[in-house]
Amino acid sequence: MTAPAFSEDDRHFMRVALSLSKRGLGNVWPNPAVGCVLVSSDGTIVGRGHTQPGGRPHAERVALDIAGDLARGATAYVTLEPCSHFGKTPPCAVGLIDAGVTRVVCALVDPDPRVSGRGHEMLRKAGIQADVGLFADDARRINEGFLSKVERGRPFVTLKLASTIDARSATSSGESQWITGQQARDEGHLMRATHDAILVGAQTVLADDPTLTCRLAGRSDQSPVRVILDRSGTVPVTTKLAQTASDVPTWLVTAEKNFTKLLEKFEKTSVKVIAARCTAGHLDLHDVLGKLAGEGLTRVLVESGGNLAAGLIKSGVVDRIVHFVAPSMIGADGKAMIADLGVDKLENAPQFKRSSVRSVGQDIAITYENKTD
Known part of the structure; x- marks a missing residue:
């Protein structure tokens, strides 16, 4: 698969998501510390979130709840692959699909065997563009514990x-x-x-x-x-x-x-x-x-x-x-x-x-x- 080409806007918004993710360090275990930013087609941030204390809700859910209907047609910048498995809450990948986002830019694949590429696959099957690998090293360092x-x-x-x-x-x-x-x-x-x-x-x-x-x-x-x-x-x-x-x-x-x-x-x-x-x-x-x-x-x-x-x-x-x-x-x-x-x-x-x-x-x-x- 050809590596995606990321724009300067992509880099800017992922930096914001990475900064948000750090807010969860130390208080979201056993979950990873994730940041998410939702950006409308005109470049406006319509939602942002990070994993909440105790690991719930996830960053994507927080950002989607803030954005509401404005998430439709938006691009989501997420520091770790959206989860694809059903646990205490529905998968974040499903949440992004249901909200109508058109593109997801993700820093890092989640190595958890319950996810590990399945989140991105779920998004792509729903017709959402999923680009992976932007600032992967930074995301890996932030989530080195997880x-x-x-x-x-x-x-x-x-x-x-x-x-x-x-x-x-x-x-x-x-x-x-x-x-x-x-x-x-x-x-x-x-x-x-x-x-x-x-x-x-x-x-x-x-x-x-x-x-x-x-x-x-x-x-x-x-x-x-x-x-x-x-x-x-x-x-x-x-x-x-x-x-x-x-x-x-x-x-x-x-x-x-x-x-x-x-x-x-x-x-x-x-x-x-x-x-x-x-x-x-x-x-x-x-x-x-x-x-x-x-x-x-x-x-x-x-x-x-x-x-x-x-x-x-x-x-x-x-x-x-x-x-x-x-x-x-x-x-x-x-x-x-x-x-x-x-x-x-x-x-x-x-x-x-x-x-x-x-x-x-x-x-x-x-x-x-x-x-x-």
């Missing part, structure tokens, strides 16, 4: 790190608040708001008793699911996470042998207990992430201590690292940002590729992508 869940059976994992110039995360006494400045901390809270879940280890909970919520003005209702990895069941019921689980979803992942015991331990709280396999005395992180994907999570932000960070890196499941570096030093007696990786030769060192470097106040934020992806 795509990871469908294609790899696990969420997309971002590891957030904060350290001094010499890669120390705390002093020898354990003091770490605050290594980075306020602007970097605000960015960290924004990252929480745009992820489905935040993952920490039991040691972080025991040491800091954190709340792990988003504390940005206007974003307090976008705190992610809080996931604790606690193989041996040491996290007490009295922690802030357990006591506030009715306000912010809190899940605890433990070894299969401890599952029943921890169900009883947390029965008077709203903590959800999940069992995962253990390998060599540690939680199997591949199984953990598979279980989280099974619960619907697509984007996981890790704010852990050095041990969990090292475990995730050794398991090869870290897709992105965002490293905030403060202009200070602690020295060799401070706590290392990453625990031992067991690397004895440089050729065996985990490799990442740097994708961006930028200033955040007095700190620097460096983003790395997994080199094997």
